[in-house]
Amino acid sequence: MPPRKETRSESPPAPADQSTPPKRGYQVEALAKGLRLLGLFSEQRPSMKLSDMAAVTGVPLPTAFRMAATLVGEGFLEQLPDGAYRPASKVLTLGFSALRGLDLVQLADAPLRRLAEATGQTVNLGTLSDDRVLYLIRLRNTDLVTANIQVGSRLPAVRTSIGKVLLSGLDDAELDRRLTDASFAGAAGPHAVRSEAELRFALTEIRKQDWALQDEELAYGLRSVAAPVRDASGAMVAAANVAVPAMEFPPSRLADELLPPLRETCREISRLLGGS
Numbered sequence: 001m002p003p004r005k006e007t008r009s010e011s012p013p014a015p016a017d018q019s020t021p022p023k024r025g026y027q028v029e030a031l032a033k034g035l036r037l038l039g040l041f042s043e044q045r046p047s048m049k050l051s052d053m054a055a056v057t058g059v060p061l062p063t064a065f066r067m068a069a070t071l072v073g074e075g076f077l078e079q080l081p082d083g084a085y086r087p088a089s090k091v092l093t094l095g096f097s098a099l100r101g102l103d104l105v106q107l108a109d110a111p112l113r114r115l116a117e118a119t120g121q122t123v124n125l126g127t128l129s130d131d132r133v134l135y136l137i138r139l140r141n142t143d144l145v146t147a148n149i150q151v152g153s154r155l156p157a158v159r160t161s162i163g164k165v166l167l168s169g170l171d172d173a174e175l176d177r178r179l180t181d182a183s184f185a186g187a188a189g190p191h192a193v194r195s196e197a198e199l200r201f202a203l204t205e206i207r208k209q210d211w212a213l214q215d216e217e218l219a220y221g222l223r224s225v226a227a228p229v230r231d232a233s234g235a236m237v238a239a240a241n242v243a244v245p246a247m248e249f250p251p252s253r254l255a256d257e258l259l260p261p262l263r264e265t266c267r268e269i270s271r272l273l274g275g276s
Contacts, residue, residue: 033059034067038076038091042154044186047086104238105136107272108229112137112240115265119258122243125229126162129154131183133163136238158183158199159192161214161226162239167199168206169228169236175200189216211259213251214241221246225259227266232274240266 036057040048048056054064068085071077075090108125116123116139125137132154140149149155157163158179167175179196193199206212214224226241242258249258270276 030067033057033063034071037064037067038071038087041087047080047084049084053085104229104273108137108238108240108269111265111268111272112139115240115242115261116141118261119242121258123240124149124162124224124243125238125240126160126166127238128157128163128166128178131157131178131180133157133160133166155218156183156186156188159188159214159218161212161224161241164199164202164206164212164214165226165228165239166236168203168212189219189222191215192217211263213254215251216246223249223251223254225254225262227259227263229266229273230270230275234275237273240269 037053040053040056050064050068051061053068054061057064059067068077068079072079072085072088075088077085077091078088079085104127105125112123112125120141122141123137123139124135126133126135128134133156135149135151135153135155138149138151138153155163157167167178170178175196179199184192184194184196184199193202211225211227214222214226216222218224222243223246224241224243226239228236229238229240231237240262242254242262244254244258
């Protein structure tokens with residue numbers, strides 16, 4: 001019997017290793033546009049008309065309509081009586097579930113709850129997402145009057161104490177990559193930094209002291225102090241802050257009374273992550 005001849009398989013190539021980023025050629029453009037559309041919504045822009053969605057994303061109006069209709073059908077958007085769209089509960093459920101699954105969040109939860117109980121103030125944990133702070137934990141004191149910040153909210157890093165701490169851990173090249181004029185745009189408090197030069201000057205001092213103060217930069221009447229959380233390599237992976245009403249806590253009181261327990265809590269979380 002003649003030897004069996006091997007044939008070359010015509011099956012498609014195996015998918016790339018999941019540990020490496022997908023190549024641009026593998027990207028599904030329709031999916032990317034849909035995700036960009038979902039990314040348009042924020043605390044400042046909780047709902048949008050279809051025409052505005054099309055204009056901001058740069059897609060034709062009929063395409064924007066089909067994308068919005070698909071997202072409504074899948075439960076990620078809902079349409080309001082005036083015709084505008086806003087994120088539906090499925091978006092919040094997915095984001096919250098993913099964030100709660102992070103080891104960092106699981107390990108930080110108990111120490112931050114103890115800090116919130118001991119101080120009686122609002123406590124947050126966040127990490128950097130481009131030029132924004134992504135909130136991973138928020139333990140809110142009902143007396144604190146702020147914007148509608150919750151787990152999954154993204155705020156300008158340049159105007160938050162968490163953001164300034166994390167930005168201070170970046171080198172010049174990474175700061176250049178993350179920061180643009182848009183990073184300093186939008187509504188802000190009376191003491192907000194207005195330029196990259198002003199921010200870089202402030203970051204120099206933050207690097208030396210290893211903590212940051214937010215003095216009515218995010219919003220009028222709000223102050224906070226933040227300290228870094230580090231992993232086993234010593235790299236900043238997050239930061240936590242304590243937020244207070246400005247009229248009750250001048251900067252000196254905030255630093256004297258709340259910074260020491262905050263720093264100790266951040267050191268505890270760092271130790272849980274394998275840091276020193």
